[in-house]
Amino acid sequence: LVGGGALLLAVSLVWHSHAAGEAFLRLTEGWSGRLAVLLLCLTLVPNAAVWAAAYALGPGFVLGAGHVVAPTASAPAPLLPPFPLLAAVPDAGPGTPLHWAAGAVPLLAGAVVGWFTARAATAGEPKERGAGPAAGVWSWRRTAAAAVVAAVLCAVLVALLAAFAGGPLGSAALARFGPVWWQAGGATLAWTGVVAVPVAVAARAWRGRSAAAREEVVEASGAEEAADGGGRRPRWVRVPVPSVGRWWRRGATKDAEAGAGAGAGVDGDVDAVPFGLYDGDGGGAYDLLPADGPGQSSPRGGE
Structure with missing residues (x-):
C-alpha cells in the first residue's frame, strides 16, 4: 500500500x-x-x-x-x-x-x-x-x-x-x-x-x-x-563363473581321480566337469546375468 x-x-x-x-x-x-x-x-x-x-x-x-x-x-x-x-x-x-x-x-x-x-x-x-x-x-x-x-x-x-x-x-x-x-x-x-x-x-x-x-x-x-511394465523387468541374480587361476588345481585333481578310478577298475569320465568348479570356495569371480527374460525363465547356473 x-x-x-x-x-x-x-x-x-x-x-x-x-x-x-x-x-x-x-x-x-x-x-x-x-x-x-x-x-x-x-x-x-x-x-x-x-x-x-x-x-x-x-x-x-x-x-x-x-x-x-x-x-x-x-x-x-x-x-x-x-x-x-x-x-x-x-x-x-x-x-x-x-x-x-x-x-x-x-x-x-x-x-x-x-x-x-x-x-x-x-x-x-x-x-x-x-x-x-x-x-x-x-x-x-x-x-x-x-x-x-x-x-x-x-x-x-x-x-x-x-x-x-x-x-x-x-x-x-x-x-x-x-x-x-x-x-x-x-x-x-x-x-x-x-x-x-x-x-x-x-x-x-x-x-x-x-x-x-x-x-x-x-x-x-x-x-x-x-500396468505396462509391472511384469517385464528382468530379475538379476549372481551366477558363478569359473576362475582362470583355479584351472591348474582342477586339472591336478582330475588326474588324481582318474588314476584312482583306473586302479579300482572304474572308468573315469575325462570329459566330466570337475566337482567344485562352480562352488563359491576360493573367491571365484561372479557376474550379474538376467535370470529370466520377458516371457521365459532360465535355471540358475550350477543347479
Whole structure:
C-alpha cells in the first residue's frame, strides 16, 4: 500500500514537474543550499509516500486546520511555503475521475493480500502420510479468517505510519498537518478486508482445484506405468563363473581321480566337469546375468 503511494507520488510530481522545479529554485540560489533542499526532499519521501497512500484510501491528509486534501475534494491551505513535495498536492476544487483513479492503489493492495493468503492456505503439508497435496488445503472459513487477520495487521501498520508521518508544524493553522492516523487505519481495514477476503477464498478454491487435478494426473500416470511394465523387468541374480587361476588345481585333481578310478577298475569320465568348479570356495569371480527374460525363465547356473 505504501509502495503504491510512492508510485502515486512520483506520478504526481511528474505531472506537476514545472511547479516543483519553480519551488526548488525559489527556496535558495546557491548550489550548497539547493543540495541541502534536495537532501531534505529525499529524506521526506517516505512521509510523502504515506500521505499519498492516505490520499488513495479516501480520508486524505490535512494541510492546515480545516483544509483537507482528498480524492473527492481538495482544499489546501492558501499560504503554503514553496516546497517541491508540496507541489504534488492537487489543485483546490472538486475531484475529477483522474483523482478518483487513485482508488486503484488500495484495491490492488487488497488483492495482493488476498492472493498471498490463498498461497499460504494451499501450501500446507497434509497431516496424513500418503495423502495428496489437496489434503493440506485450508477450509474456506480458515482462509477468510486469515485474510481478516492480515487486513487488521495492515490497518495497524498503516495507522502507525500515518501517526509518525504527520503532526503539527506550528500553531493555529499549522496545528494539524498530515494524515489522521485513525482515519487512515480505518480506511485500510475497510478496503483490505472487503477486497482481500473474497479474493483469498476464490484463489484458494482455484489453487486447491488445480492441486487436486495434478494429483489425479500423477496417480493415473503411475497406474499406467505399473500396468505396462509391472511384469517385464528382468530379475538379476549372481551366477558363478569359473576362475582362470583355479584351472591348474582342477586339472591336478582330475588326474588324481582318474588314476584312482583306473586302479579300482572304474572308468573315469575325462570329459566330466570337475566337482567344485562352480562352488563359491576360493573367491571365484561372479557376474550379474538376467535370470529370466520377458516371457521365459532360465535355471540358475550350477543347479
